[in-house]
Amino acid sequence: MVDLVVIGAGPAGMAGALAAAECGLEVVVVDEQAAAGGQIFRRTPESFGGSRATRPYRWAPDLIARFDAHPNIRVLYRSTAFGIMRDREGSAVRLNVGVSAATGGELIPAKRILIATGSYDLPVAFPGWTKPGVMTVGAAQTLLKSQKVLAGRRVILAGSHPLLLIAADQLLQAGAEITEIAFARGLPRASEMGAALSAAPGHFEIFAEAGRAAARVVSRGVKVTTRTIVTAATGGAAVTGARLTQVDPAWHRVGPEREVSGDLLLLGYGFSPATDLARQAGCEMRWNSRLGGWTVVTDERFASTAADIFVAGEPTGVAGAEQSRAEGRIAGLHIAESLGSSASDHPRLLRRAHRALSSSGRFSAVVQAMFEPNREALGHLSDPEGTTVCRCELVDSGSLDTALRANPFISTANAAKLECRSGMGPCQGRYCEGTVATRVAAARGIAVADAGYFTAHVPVKPVPLSTYRMLGSTSD
Amino acid sequence: MSASRIPAQRGPTVEFEFDGDPVVAHEGETVAAALLAANVAAFGIARNGEPRLPLCNMGTCFDCVVTVDGEPLVRSCLRDVCDGMRVTRNEAS
Numbered sequence: 332m333v334d335l336v337v338i339g340a341g342p343a344g345m346a347g348a349l350a351a352a353e354c355g356l357e358v359v360v361v362d363e364q365a366a367a368g369g370q371i372f373r374r375t376p377e378s379f380g381g382s383r384a385t386r387p388y389r390w391a392p393d394l395i396a397r398f399d400a401h402p403n404i405r406v407l408y409r410s411t412a413f414g415i416m417r418d419r420e421g422s423a424v425r426l427n428v429g430v431s432a433a434t435g436g437e438l439i440p441a442k443r444i445l446i447a448t449g450s451y452d453l454p455v456a457f458p459g460w461t462k463p464g465v466m467t468v469g470a471a472q473t474l475l476k477s478q479k480v481l482a483g484r485r486v487i488l489a490g491s492h493p494l495l496l497i498a499a500d501q502l503l504q505a506g507a508e509i510t511e512i513a514f515a516r517g518l519p520r521a522s523e524m525g526a527a528l529s530a531a532p533g534h535f536e537i538f539a540e541a542g543r544a545a546a547r548v549v550s551r552g553v554k555v556t557t558r559t560i561v562t563a564a565t566g567g568a569a570v571t572g573a574r575l576t577q578v579d580p581a582w583h584r585v586g587p588e589r590e591v592s593g594d595l596l597l598l599g600y601g602f603s604p605a606t607d608l609a610r611q612a613g614c615e616m617r618w619n620s621r622l623g624g625w626t627v628v629t630d631e632r633f634a635s636t637a638a639d640i641f642v643a644g645e646p647t648g649v650a651g652a653e654q655s656r657a658e659g660r661i662a663g664l665h666i667a668e669s670l671g672s673s674a675s676d677h678p679r680l681l682r683r684a685h686r687a688l689s690s691s692g693r694f695s696a697v698v699q700a701m702f703e704p705n706r707e708a709l710g711h712l713s714d715p716e717g718t719t720v721c722r723c724e725l726v727d728s729g730s731l732d733t734a735l736r737a738n739p740f741i742s743t744a745n746a747a748k749l750e751c752r753s754g755m756g757p758c759q760g761r762y763c764e765g766t767v768a769t770r771v772a773a774a775r776g777i778a779v780a781d782a783g784y785f786t787a788h789v790p791v792k793p794v795p796l797s798t799y800r801m802l803g804s805t806s807d
Numbered sequence: 808m809s810a811s812r813i814p815a816q817r818g819p820t821v822e823f824e825f826d827g828d829p830v831v832a833h834e835g836e837t838v839a840a841a842l843l844a845a846n847v848a849a850f851g852i853a854r855n856g857e858p859r860l861p862l863c864n865m866g867t868c869f870d871c872v873v874t875v876d877g878e879p880l881v882r883s884c885l886r887d888v889c890d891g892m893r894v895t896r897n898e899a900s
Contacts, residue, residue, distance in 0.1 A: 378834045378835035409887075433881075463860035474864055475813070481812075761867050795879075
């Protein structure tokens with residue numbers, strides 16, 4: 332049995348694993364990518380030179396290097412943690428992490444688990460969003476930075492997150508043409524700018540990096556519009572353009588639609604915490620729209636409500652790489668302490684991590700407040716007849732509404748899932764939960780939070796049956 | 808959508824098969840990146856006949872799944888290419 336299994340090798344997972352390993356714990360880390368760093372620090376493969384961009388996060392190269400080199404940390408890359416299973420032996424409960432890789436499956440018994448699964452681009456359903464050529468802005472960025480592939484030639488970017496500008500800058504530098512960048516929100520208000528400035532100390536480089544990217548994009552003459560939302564991806568089999576329309580401050584349509592052309596439509600409305608594993612493990616969840624929607628409840632040690640399971644980084648609320656690193660480190664230190672292996676300067680390390688946490692918290696609070704997506708308005712983008720809500724099971728908004736009319740007792744996203752199969756495909760509801768919940772909420776006149784969330788089951792991601800056959804052989 | 812490789816250092820070339828057609832790629836590329844760069848029109852076909860290409864490129868959406876050497880539902884964004892690999896389009900059932 333290992334002391335700690337960490338799921339995710341992004342800023343939170345690396346910091347948590349390293350803090351625990353430096354206290355003497357034996358740590359196994361499971362990550363789906365080929366190298367450490369998480370989505371934010373994706374690097375090129377070894378055969379491409381293994382380079383990685385870490386600006387503006389000055390601490391990143393050191394964190395990654397120490398994580399990679401620590402003898403107490405064993406990392407399983409290209410591996411998926413698909414479930415947390417409990418063995419009950421009398422009153423004792425043993426935790427196991429089910430892991431699947433191309434080479435097979437294994438069950439890893441662990442004294443503690445740290446879930447640091449990060450976040451993913453917030454999915455928004457609208458007519459045409461299943462067409463080839465519609466991608467998340469994160470997809471285009473990771474293709475570019477880790478694979479040196481430019482996903483399209485003429486690009487339309489739409490959403491509400493400042494990441495759109497940074498991505499646009501990267502795409503331009505790689506040779507793309509950008510037709511338009513459409514922001515659903517307006518320009519930041521004076522009060523928001525004031526709050527941003529007061530949070531800037533200590534985060535100047537992040538602001539500066541974003542500012543430089545925006546300036547470069549504007550200087551290239553790219554059309555940047557505000558209060559403009561994408562209502563459809565147009566084209567035949569593949570995207571040839573997008574329909575855009577003017578919206579009011581509540582993101583409700585006020586103008587006629589116009590069409591822009593492009594072969595790639597990138598969406599960036601912010602991020603959803605990846606909480607499927609935490610849900611499956613029985614962790615209590617809490618709704619917080621600013622923090623990304625459904626987040627995992629933790630105490631100040633980043634322990635979840637499920638015994639011996641800690642959660643750090645974006646699953647506790649989307650707050651960026653700095654805060655994820657601080658949370659991971661605090662969790663790692665407390666995990667070590669709970670197993671009786673504290674470092675000699677434990678209190679000092681904890682104080683330092685907490686200082687980093689409150690500093691990053693001031694910054695992320697500003698970003699969260701300024702760029703919170705209007706979920707109710709985004710839900711209405713799926714109103715048009717025949718709009719696919721569930722990409723996997725092909726459930727459209729009309730059949731969802733019909734089911735809601737026929738079953739007046741259904742008032743939760745989960746009940747709608749059971750009735751319509753929306754959320755039962757390979758993605759396990761990650762891409763339709765938000766739309767289903769907002770449609771249920773609108774139909775019943777309740778808040779999105781009260782429509783609840785999809786429950787998660789083992790396996791949280793599809794794994795081959797052969798993986799299950801191998802689960803009998805546990806590693807020690 | 809017309810994807811392309813940008814100038815950069817890459818690994819040696821490898822050749823694999825997609826639906827019987829040869830695809831030239833570079834060691835270190837994911838199947839998704841290689842198929843996008845080859846401008847494949849569909850990684851998969853949904854039950855209603857619609858073509859699908861990757862949406863998230865990070866392993867969460869499953870729109871990029873293909874069959875690799877007989878193994879179904881392989882996320883092509885998380886699988887590296889290798890010489891002689893036989894990849895086929897995902898047909899939703």
